[in-house]
Amino acid sequence: MKKNILVVDDSALMRKVICDIINSESKFQAKDVCRDGVEAYEKLKTTQYDGVVLDVNMPRMGGLELLEKLQQDKIKANVIMVSTLTTKDAEITMLAMERGAIDFVTKPTNIIEAKGIDFRNRLISVLEAVYQTRSQVRRMQNFSATVSQKPVTPTKLQKGFGNKLVALACSTGGPKALQSVIPYLPKDMNAPMVLVQHMPQGFTKSMADRLNEISPIRVKEAEHGDVLEKGCVYVAPGGKHMRITRNRDGRHVVTLSDEPAIGGLKPCADIMYESLRDCGYDEVTCVVLTGMGADGTKGILSLREKKDLYVISQSAETCVVYGMPKSIAETGVVDSVVPLAEVAQTIIKNVGVQ
Numbered sequence: 001m002k003k004n005i006l007v008v009d010d011s012a013l014m015r016k017v018i019c020d021i022i023n024s025e026s027k028f029q030a031k032d033v034c035r036d037g038v039e040a041y042e043k044l045k046t047t048q049y050d051g052v053v054l055d056v057n058m059p060r061m062g063g064l065e066l067l068e069k070l071q072q073d074k075i076k077a078n079v080i081m082v083s084t085l086t087t088k089d090a091e092i093t094m095l096a097m098e099r100g101a102i103d104f105v106t107k108p109t110n111i112i113e114a115k116g117i118d119f120r121n122r123l124i125s126v127l128e129a130v131y132q133t134r135s136q137v138r139r140m141q142n143f144s145a146t147v148s149q150k151p152v153t154p155t156k157l158q159k160g161f162g163n164k165l166v167a168l169a170c171s172t173g174g175p176k177a178l179q180s181v182i183p184y185l186p187k188d189m190n191a192p193m194v195l196v197q198h199m200p201q202g203f204t205k206s207m208a209d210r211l212n213e214i215s216p217i218r219v220k221e222a223e224h225g226d227v228l229e230k231g232c233v234y235v236a237p238g239g240k241h242m243r244i245t246r247n248r249d250g251r252h253v254v255t256l257s258d259e260p261a262i263g264g265l266k267p268c269a270d271i272m273y274e275s276l277r278d279c280g281y282d283e284v285t286c287v288v289l290t291g292m293g294a295d296g297t298k299g300i301l302s303l304r305e306k307k308d309l310y311v312i313s314q315s316a317e318t319c320v321v322y323g324m325p326k327s328i329a330e331t332g333v334v335d336s337v338v339p340l341a342e343v344a345q346t347i348i349k350n351v352g353v354q
Contacts, residue, residue: 002029003050003131008040008066009033009082010058014107017114018053018082018123025124027131037061037069044075051078051127054101056089064092067099080126082107090206097176098210102130102320104175106200129172129292129321164351165228165244165252165281166193169269171291173320174198175207177340181289182233183215184344191285191351192228193217194236194244194254196269198291201239208235226254230354236267243275250280265295269324273299277306285350286328287312287343290319294327304333310350312336312343 005022007030009015015033022030032047034040036058044052056063063081070077081104083093093104105122108114166189170177174197185193197204205221211233212219220226222234222242228251236242240256247253255275262268273296276284284307286300300311313329316322318340329337338346 003027003127004032005030005051005053005127006040006043006047006049007033007053008035008037008058008063009053009055010035011055013111014055014082014114017111021120021123022053022127024120025127028124028127037063037066040066041069044070044077045073049077050131051080053123054079054081055107056081056083056092056096062092063101064096064099067096067101071099078102078130080105080123080130084109085200085202087202087206090203091210093203094175094206094210098179100176102176103172125292126172129323133316133319133322162282163280164191164283164285165276165279166191166285166287166347166351167273167276168193168195168287168289169272169291169296169324170196170289171198171293171295171321171324173290176320177289177314178207178211179214180340181287181343181347182211182217182219185215185217185233185348186353187216187218187231188354189217189231189348189351190354192230192252193233194222194228194242194272195233196236196242196267196272196296198265198267198295199238201237204235204238208233211235222254222256224254224256228252228254236272239266241267241271243271244279245275246278246280252279252281263293263295269296270299270302273303276303279307281307283308283310285310285312285347287347288325288328289314289340289343290321291324292321293323296324297327297331300328300333301331309333310335312338312346312350314343315339 019030054063079101083089084107208221219233243255313325313334
């Protein structure tokens with residue numbers, strides 16, 4: 001049975017392009033379309049869709065306002081935003097994640113791009129990954145899970161714990177997931193955190209700024225030459241690879257590069273993890289959250305050859321896409337498989353506070 005997708009966009013041309021893309025896949029169909037949030041709200045009050053592809057800027061009611069209405073009325077919908085690369089739209093898209101959107105795709109700037117393979121592949125891959133994960137979760141609920149989840153007992157924050165670093169990777173569903181992790185880390189966390197989220201340039205700064213606003217811990221988009229400090233989260237900028245290198249004085253700094261994308265990814269988590277092989281930290285706490293593919297697994301396995309690790313993987317049932325966490329969990333090196341709501345607590349349980 002095909003998954004029914006609602007397309008909401010004020011441009012008739014974009015509605016047609018998006019519908020054509022969705023209808024070209026045997027798994028999906030886009031029978032219903034809306035020109036703005038007002039029409040979509042009326043549809044969603046009476047009809048349940050498997051997914052909603054939602055534009056950001058529309059007359060009468062935009063995407064963010066629609067999400068707020070759905071949240072107020074407790075109407076559930078799997079929403080994928082379609083956003084331009086402007087700073088304003090990036091900021092709105094980050095707020096949309098807080099209001100319930102599960103991911104976004106960047107909007108083409110012209111009809112040639114809209115009909116191009118990159119936009120098509122990105123949209124379909126997000127839809128397929130989300131529904132593949134939902135199917136996996138249902139199977140795991142009906143049968144026994146292949147990866148056992150270790151219980152985490154709440155404890156008070158502890159001091160000490162030596163010289164540690166937290167290195168986190170996520171992709172599809174990550175911006176929303178991070179809002180259930182970063183704001184729950186204390187400002188005196190006894191470690192710096194380096195973070196790779198697969199996003200375009202501009203979106204990572206908006207995400208970092210928004211997380212900084214709502215978190216006690218400091219969050220910033222990483223800049224070349226940043227010296228890592230405890231109690232700060234450094235987000236790899238979109239369109240750059242991030243490595244952590246050690247200076248002669250023993251301090252660790254951010255090194256950004258314009259090297260080609262790895263498997264279409266830039267930043268790439270594998271590069272970040274592999275760069276830590278020669279770091280001076282006693283232990284690296286590796287965290288892998290929701291995302292497509294397997295980025296992070298190769299890098300963590302390489303890092304494990306040289307460093308003591310504590311590896312945390314997000315549980316399948318709380319992932320938007322159970323790809324990256326599944327990949328690392330299947331290697332057998334994971335120390336804790338935990339629901340999203342327990343990730344922050346598990347990090348602090350391991351690294352402590354100053």
